[in-house]
């Protein structure tokens with residue numbers, strides 16, 4: 650097995666994180682849409698920008714909004730020589746902590762300068778406002794040195810109060826499968842289900858692990874498993890969500906393949922959601938052969954076989 654070359658694949662995780670802002674941050678974002686910046690006054694009299702919702706000293710809610718200037722000075726900065734996708738610029742720029750006039754705390758934002766040579770602590774800067782407000786932190790396009798001619802933007806319309814924010818979250822990684830996982834995935838590509846047996850406790854794991862979680866030893870022999878088994882536990886999904894590929898209600902269940910000691914999660918289709926039960930005998934519904942790849946998604950779902958239910962005693966140690 651040591652001659653197996655581990656599979657590697659790019660994986661991109663991304664989702665939009667949508668949340669309500671609450672009154673304090675909602676006021677901050679609404680002010681930005683009108684090209685104004687506000688902070689909150691803390692119990693010690695300091696003006697906190699961006700506004701804190703709760704006092705950093707007493708933890709009491711902060712309610713006094715304080716307008717501050719859209720200009721200030723650089724407190725600290727870092728140079729971004731190789732910007733990543735999604736950052737404010739696609740050319741080198743700085744991220745800076747900027748203390749606005751009237752504020753006691755600095756806020757983080759992008760600073761548009763051509764080189765680090767233009768940067769210093771104490772540099773006077775001001776906000777460059779976005780041409781079209783959106784009610785987000787992006788209404789400040791960036792900060793720029795205050796001695797540059799100001800680019801006048803068209804006047805803004807009245808903007809509705811901002812109550813929600815959507816933040817796209819994206820993470821790109823390169824996943825390297827373990828040797829055991831690679832063997833399992835390559836078998837799937839051939840339509841086979843392969844687990845591994847621990848040489849000590851004799852349990853069969855699918856997908857195989859690099860070590861038995863009970864005994865800590867590397868797995869031993871490969872075990873071919875059938876594509877049928879029993880539903881141990883399940884959940885009926887009734888809640889719609891973004892990116893959902895099947896219309897609810899549908900069933901996600903732990904399926905214990907015959908001969909395996911741990912179940913894996915898969916879909917149960919081919920019957921009414923309400924008919925799925927613990928002990929239900931199921932079999933794999935494979936996708937067409939030409940669609941197979943090194944993935945468990947080759948099995949589109951599991952469906953009832955029509956056999957009598959498995960007695961609870963046969964799977965109670967595998968829940």
Ligand SMILES: [Zn+2]
Nearest residue numbers: 847850861864
């Ligand atoms: Zn073991």
